[in-house]
Amino acid sequence: MSEEYSLENVKVSLSPLQRFEEYLQSRGMRMTKPRRAVLEHVFARHEHFDADTLIEQLPSHGQDGYVGRATVYRTLKEFVDAGLLREFQLDGRAVYEHDYGYPQHDHLYCQECQKLIEFQSDELLELREAVARKSNFRVTGHRFIITGNCEECRAAKRRRRQRLDMI
Amino acid sequence: MSEEYSLENVKVSLSPLQRFEEYLQSRGMRMTKPRRAVLEHVFARHEHFDADTLIEQLPSHGQDGYVGRATVYRTLKEFVDAGLLREFQLDGRAVYEHDYGYPQHDHLYCQECQKLIEFQSDELLELREAVARKSNFRVTGHRFIITGNCEECRAAKRRRRQRLDMI
DNA sequence: TTCTGTGCAAAGGATTTGCATAGAC
DNA sequence: GTCTATGCAAATCCTTTGCACAGAA
Numbered sequence: 001m002s003e004e005y006s007l008e009n010v011k012v013s014l015s016p017l018q019r020f021e022e023y024l025q026s027r028g029m030r031m032t033k034p035r036r037a038v039l040e041h042v043f044a045r046h047e048h049f050d051a052d053t054l055i056e057q058l059p060s061h062g063q064d065g066y067v068g069r070a071t072v073y074r075t076l077k078e079f080v081d082a083g084l085l086r087e088f089q090l091d092g093r094a095v096y097e098h099d100y101g102y103p104q105h106d107h108l109y110c111q112e113c114q115k116l117i118e119f120q121s122d123e124l125l126e127l128r129e130a131v132a133r134k135s136n137f138r139v140t141g142h143r144f145i146i147t148g149n150c151e152e153c154r155a156a157k158r159r160r161r162q163r164l165d166m167i
Numbered sequence: 168m169s170e171e172y173s174l175e176n177v178k179v180s181l182s183p184l185q186r187f188e189e190y191l192q193s194r195g196m197r198m199t200k201p202r203r204a205v206l207e208h209v210f211a212r213h214e215h216f217d218a219d220t221l222i223e224q225l226p227s228h229g230q231d232g233y234v235g236r237a238t239v240y241r242t243l244k245e246f247v248d249a250g251l252l253r254e255f256q257l258d259g260r261a262v263y264e265h266d267y268g269y270p271q272h273d274h275l276y277c278q279e280c281q282k283l284i285e286f287q288s289d290e291l292l293e294l295r296e297a298v299a300r301k302s303n304f305r306v307t308g309h310r311f312i313i314t315g316n317c318e319e320c321r322a323a324k325r326r327r328r329q330r331l332d333m334i
Numbered sequence: 335t336t337c338t339g340t341g342c343a344a345a346g347g348a349t350t351t352g353c354a355t356a357g358a359c
Numbered sequence: 360g361t362c363t364a365t366g367c368a369a370a371t372c373c374t375t376t377g378c379a380c381a382g383a384a
Contacts, residue, residue, distance in 0.1 A: 142312060148308070
């Protein structure tokens with residue numbers, strides 16, 4: 001299995017869990033029930049999410065597998081450190097998405113329905129390097145978000161407008 | 168003067184103050200001492216700034232021209248609405264820069280010294296349109312920040328390393 | 335004179351921290 | 360057993376809001 005773990009056409013040799021265990025060991029940290037619970041939940045689906053959404057989805061207070069709010073925040077940070085998740089800001093709060101074993105990409109963000117649409121562009125990476133070179137800047141990463149309205153929301157708006165025109 | 172007000176090679180017919188007065192009138196809002204004070208301060212320099220930095224620079228409590236914290240926040244929002252300032256998030260807080268009369272651009276962000284370096288790329292805008300077109304997405308704007316280390320910080324690091332090597 | 339704008343203090347939301355205890359190794 | 364991790368509650372940071380009073384038009 002370890003040689004075959006794959007996600008969206010990207011082959012990686014370790015599962016997220018294995019990778020995280022490696023990370024923990026290299027830092028003298030421990031694999032605990034809460035960490036495992038959060039990791040399993042996070043890698044069972046591929047949506048973008050924020051801390052609050054995740055906390056809502058995890059078993060709640062009193063239930064088996066309950067993880068405290070602070071621990072969720074701490075754990076998400078560790079996942080980012082470990083290279084499992086990528087974090088970015090959207091409307092003031094932190095949003096997370098899979099990083100480990102997932103191809104580099106950027107986003108279209110619909111301001112109407114808050115949906116994030118992924119896209120990949122090599123051209124953007126070239127542009128990034130070209131720009132950085134000019135300023136003697138050493139690139140470690142970037143954040144590119146195109147804001148606007150997605151196809152569905154545009155269609156919905158059009159329908160609304162038509163309905164109004166009929167009156 | 169109104170025909171000649173210029174900033175970085177972009178000619179605009181109204182000064183920021185005039186433009187803001189127009190905006191206020193069109194909305195039945197009033198030109199007040201605090202609003203004028205903040206506007207004059209903000210357009211007297213061209214750096215990026217956040218609310219807190221601005222508040223520190225304005226006359227402080229007790230002094231003439233003092234503007235309350237809440238008013239500064241409210242006023243910055245109005246400037247954004249009026250198209251005078253552009254707002255974006257950096258490390259969780261809002262950062263502002265001149266928009267009115269200033270050419271569209273993006274940023275290199277040095278994670279070492281927190282400096283923002285501006286650059287302009289038509290290619291990026293083309294790329295943005297091309298990407299949006301593919302998804303039938305209606306673009307209203309974008310945010311592109313390249314993170315890394317600026318020339319000076321890289322040089323400083325290199326010096327530090329050399330000094331260590333000599334030991 | 336009539337509203338809108340202001341300062342103040344309190345509230346807000348997201349995230350972090352201090353601390354005593356639980357639990358990995 | 361030792362030392363890290365957890366849950367809790369309180370603290371923090373940035374920003375917004377409610378409200379009585381000040382001040383433009």
